């Protein structure tokens with residue numbers, strides 16, 4: 153029963169993330185007005201706004217004008233719902249689970265916004281950084297930190313993680329720019345990796361950078377091989393960093409891989 157409610161909450165959270173993805177880059181309010189059809193501006197009634205279900209019932213079209221509604225909406229809702237369910241189970245259903253669920257939803261928004269616009273809104277990256285630092289006292293990633301995981305030890309490790317994330321990404325950006333004579337990583341990526349460090353520590357930030365770079369390279373090379381990406385065409389890195397950060401929340405790799413735990 154609790155699990156069912158958690159998954160339903162996940163779908164609603166995903167629905168809100170859709171709003172964030174579409175409105176935040178345009179600096180529009182997330183709360184007003186309610187959802188409208190992008191074509192005919194007809195307000196979407198609550199019964200046509202049920203996550204996934206409404207899209208299926210209306211077969212991906214607006215009830216008013218019949219314009220196609222992107223399949224991305226139900227996909228984002230499903231993705232956030234699945235992550236919500238998995239993180240709830242993984243984290244034991246406590247306050248830490250709830251925090252990682254909200255952080256992952258924000259990271260899904262980061263991934264899609266960066267994909268669309270090549271920008272990562274500060275509201276999301278710096279917001280994640282702030283919440284990561286403030287929630288450090290209950291962060292299990294820092295359980296073995298200074299003072300046997302006392303709150304000040306955890307906060308120090310979180311701060312250290314943020315600094316390391318910032319430094320790794322900033323150094324890579326500088327190095328990449330000198331090597332390739334073009335911007336490979338932006339300031340948004342640097343702030344995002346600082347936030348990841350605040351949540352998962354210095355080694356977590358390192359892992360995230362490695363996994364993100366690997367995934368990004370595989371994707372880039374695959375697209376170049378198919379001829380759909382030119383050699384120096386820009387590619388957003390935020391989606392890969394975000395995916396790696398969410399992956400890290402599950403602690404599937406030995407933490408601090410490949411160097412082992414702190």
Ligand SMILES: [Zn+2]
Nearest residue numbers: 189192214217
């Ligand atoms: Zn319409």
